[in-house]
Amino acid sequence: MTVLAEHNALTEAGAAGFLQRFEGLRGRLPGRDLPWLASLRDRAAEAFRAQGFPTRRVEAWKYTDLGPLTQSGFGEPLTPVDSTIELPRAAAPRRVVFVDGRFSAELSDPDAPVKSLALHLREVEGLLGSVARIDDLPLVALNTALFEDGALIDLAEGEDGGVVELLSVVRADRPVALHPRHLVRLAPGSKLVLIERAIGQGESRYLHSPVLEFQVAADAHVTHARIQQEGRAGIHLSTVFAEVAEKGTYDSFLLHAGAKLARAEAHVKLAGAFSAAHLNGAQLVGDGQHADCTTFLDHAAPDCPSRQTVKTVLAGRSRGVFQGKIHVHQIAQRTDGYQMNQALLLSEQAEMDAKPQLEIYADDVKCSHGATIGALDENQLFYLRSRGIPEATARSMLIEAFLQEAVESVADEAARAALAEAVAGWWERMAA
Template sequence: MTALPTQRLESWRYTDLRALNAMSFAEAPAASLPDGLPDIGVPRLVFVNGRFDEAASSALPFARNFAAVDEVSDLPLARINAEHAHDGVTLEIPDGVDAGVVLLVSYANGGALHPRHRVSLGAGAALTLLEVVKGDGVYWHNPVTDIVLAQGASLAHYRLQDESQEAFHLATIRATVAADAAYESFTAVMGAKLSRAEFHVELTGAKAHTHLNAAQLLGGSQHGDFTSVVRHKAPDCSSRQTVKSVLCDSARGVFQGRIEVERVAQKTDGYQMSQALLLSPTAEMDIKPELQIYADDVKCSHGATIGALDEEQVFYLRSRGIPEDTARSMLIRAFLTEALEPVTHEGAHALFEAAIETWWARK
């Protein structure tokens, strides 16, 4: 059995899983789907406590059932997932097919869940995948999603993690992007007591592109970790990693972003940016950007800002007759609105807007 990673591993230095390690999780029990889960009028696939709910799901010609895997990676959470996975979905989009939008809904209320999902797009294919993860009570959610994009394929992958405030959410997403293909991702982190979204993207063909976006909205004693590794393995590829965080109370946010450029990957264009708003003196943000470059004709950079709201902007709004609380809310919403720009699908955008509004109303 694979053990949970510890802070002795450099990639886990900011996230301590001892609280999770001290708990005992049995296999997630059977459960029924609660009312009120998202439905934006598109085909959807539903998982309840890690198991596929056929009755609540749409029939899709390109969706297949779960198949077990042998995991040989050096990622401990992926190995744990392989040891315990019992369900998941495989989406295989044929060459040249635009599959539209698919909604993947996961709900949990207890135990340990280890779903294994696969997404494969053929040459020139397109898909928008919207994942919404919700739950109640104490549980551990450890999903792994493997993505393969053939030449010229395009995947827009939107993730809303709005789980129980008592839950543990540790997600691993791995993507391989071929020549002229594009992987666009946006993750909104609002739920879970402790969460980590870990992305590993390999750009394997010329002019491949990826943009990993995230917004972390954390309060109380929540801990949110966004870790990304982008490997440039071919020339003329581009990557962007953009993370915005709003932290209240004693919340802690983490951004670890790494760009790796192999010698063959000339003309690489890689960029990272992390911006954080700390709304409390006890909130904390840890940022660790990394550049590992072996090519000599590249354009790679990173930047980071951490601070409170601009008091001059607050004063300006107050001078126009706007109450202080409203002025601060407007500035925070403007900060988050910019983070939502990558979500171009109207239904998905409205879903994220509503989730942010609900989060802000609780603060």
């Protein structure tokens, strides 16, 4: 058996443990008295049973191996939540906190427009799962079957939700698996800045696999900054869905800066004319890490622009992946789509896989994509060193300059500052 075939077999076998966990938790999961939710969970479990974890035989997972999921028996997180848990400095005026996948009222701002999903499941019939897919996305199916809590944000027409930080903390003192589910609905004309941060504490391997669903109504605008700073033994597998109505905007930025294995998927549908999407990002990948940014942009209406710039920095023996697909339907005339992936290799052992794709069925469009891979400019490094700047600092300055264009694309000042703080000094910390 080849190494790849062995990994595929282990990955498929690893799904059985999660199905056993679902059977054991079935009678204890939130909303068990709601027939529509019980039916949805059962359907999701069957979809996951039929598919199993994706292996590298699946084209969309060709570059990312989920074999590490089979190496630990993941259990349930510990409870109750300790309100004295150490938290990082807040990135927004209002913050809500989830510890080990569960909402912490003690650590959260009561004025934030966020509820615990587990406590308001009766309000989300018809909303939960309305834009997410489970039949062909097994990780989403697993999340749907096993989620225990999450954030619910439901803004009224014209409401300004302000800037909110959604902080998820995992205390990895034993192997645990978390599957939070977050729902965000913006009514016509409303707006929100959501800074989503995931951090890990402890040394044990763990799985954090959130799913987020955004419904963006006409003329609504959401800025979504995703900052992934999981523990170095963590596995982060997140999926975002967004459906954007006429003249609405989904403006997002992804920052991978942690985890042993990380993959972030985004499935965005521009469903109304003159809607827009920005899917920018940066991946900072250190020695022994694997980071994957995969996006699917669905242009299903005319006169819609989309922009995507993803930059990846790789150090040591690391691997980065970018897969971006723009699908333009026949009805989506006058589409304006742009996609660019750039990678900076700081080591000869680093590897970058890039797969930009265009699938176009309309004839009046302006679409382009590209990818570049290179190393630090030795002349620029020499210039900084000749001015007395230490090598680690000089490299850090050049790396931050490389990432600056992507970070500056974030219009909201608070979100941009949070991203810049996470990026600052990354190389110096790696080199320490």
